[in-house]
Amino acid sequence: MLKKMMFYTRLGYKLIKKDVINKDDYREEYNKVSETYINWLNEMGRFTDKIISLEHMPKDKKLKILDFACGTGYISKSILEKDINCEITAIDYSDKMLEKLKNLEDNRLRVVHCDGIEFLKNTKEKYDIIYFGWGLSYFNHRKLFRLFKKVLNDGGIVGIITNVQGTLSDIEDIFMKVMYRNYEEVVKPMDIRFNLPNGKKGLTKWFTQYGFEKIEVEDGEVLVTFQEPEQLLKWLNETGAAAGTACIFKDYDLIKDNLIQEIEKVRYNKGRYEINHRFAYGIFKLR
Ligand SMILES: C[S@@+](CC[C@H](N)C(=O)[O-])C[C@H]1O[C@@H](n2cnc3c(N)ncnc32)[C@H](O)[C@@H]1O
Numbered sequence: 001m002l003k004k005m006m007f008y009t010r011l012g013y014k015l016i017k018k019d020v021i022n023k024d025d026y027r028e029e030y031n032k033v034s035e036t037y038i039n040w041l042n043e044m045g046r047f048t049d050k051i052i053s054l055e056h057m058p059k060d061k062k063l064k065i066l067d068f069a070c071g072t073g074y075i076s077k078s079i080l081e082k083d084i085n086c087e088i089t090a091i092d093y094s095d096k097m098l099e100k101l102k103n104l105e106d107n108r109l110r111v112v113h114c115d116g117i118e119f120l121k122n123t124k125e126k127y128d129i130i131y132f133g134w135g136l137s138y139f140n141h142r143k144l145f146r147l148f149k150k151v152l153n154d155g156g157i158v159g160i161i162t163n164v165q166g167t168l169s170d171i172e173d174i175f176m177k178v179m180y181r182n183y184e185e186v187v188k189p190m191d192i193r194f195n196l197p198n199g200k201k202g203l204t205k206w207f208t209q210y211g212f213e214k215i216e217v218e219d220g221e222v223l224v225t226f227q228e229p230e231q232l233l234k235w236l237n238e239t240g241a242a243a244g245t246a247c248i249f250k251d252y253d254l255i256k257d258n259l260i261q262e263i264e265k266v267r268y269n270k271g272r273y274e275i276n277h278r279f280a281y282g283i284f285k286l287r
Pocket residue numbers: 023026027030048068069070071072073074075091092093094097114115116117132133134135138240
């Protein structure tokens with residue numbers, strides 16, 4: 001009982017003081033993930049492809065495209081492979097993720113190493129399309145969508161794919177349990193849950209509140225399975241799916257066994273360990 005009180009008091013205090021996983025922590029995590037992010041793309045890139053459509057755009061002009069939080073540039077690369085009259089600005093704050101874009105020599109591409117919000121606030125440019133893959137959870141959507149509006153031309157569109165509530169089922173509880181048992185090891189909690197929309201309905205609601213109309217929107221879910229619980233944890237760490245969680249504890253390596261034991265108990269299904277990625281994707285147009 002006393003332990004529970006101390007745990008929640010400590011957690012509450014850190015949340016109030018905003019002593020939580022922050023932008024710098026996420027950047028560091030993505031710097032580490034950059035070498036293995038390809039694993040995510042190999043499994044999930046086929047869904048990102050669904051938003052890379054130019055169907056709703058004018059064909060008779062040079063398109064100005066912003067690949068926001070571009071990471072290793074999956075979206076930019078796919079567009080450049082098409083024969084399109086365009087100019088792409090790809091922006092991300094992880095230098096190591098951006099390194100994977102460096103050797104791409106194409107004069108239609110400009111790579112910017114910068115915090116996303118600062119970029120949107122300061123740019124004088126206007127764009128016809130913003131592509132935004134798998135990054136929404138790292139931003140305050142209210143602030144972000146206002147800025148998207150600012151930098152889009154009239155009738156401009158946003159193509160987005162994002163995790164939604166219900167993704168990585170049980171993982172949050174597993175981390176909470178391990179944090180509780182090892183509360184003296186907890187340096188910073190994480191509050192990413194609040195940044196995820198409630199499926200396609202929630203995503204549409206968020207966009208319409210900021211003056212966008214829905215062109216198309218869908219829900220999706222993928223189950224990834226593993227023979228061993230260690231592999232599941234490795235997947236979370238290597239793909240960035242649980243980016244930030246390593247910074248919760250003083251020494252993540254000391255905590256790993258506890259996490260694996262919990263995964264073993266909770267995510268076992270018919271001889272395998274599985275994890276779900278729930279997401280929504282769509283195209284929204286500025287009214
Ligand atoms: C899951 S990756 C997505 C990369 C890419 N859009 C894709 O579809 O593969 C999320 C990216 O968001 C970037 N990111 C997170 N917060 C950011 C911020 N405040 N400013 C710029 N980039 C940010 C990370 O560095 C990381 O590269």
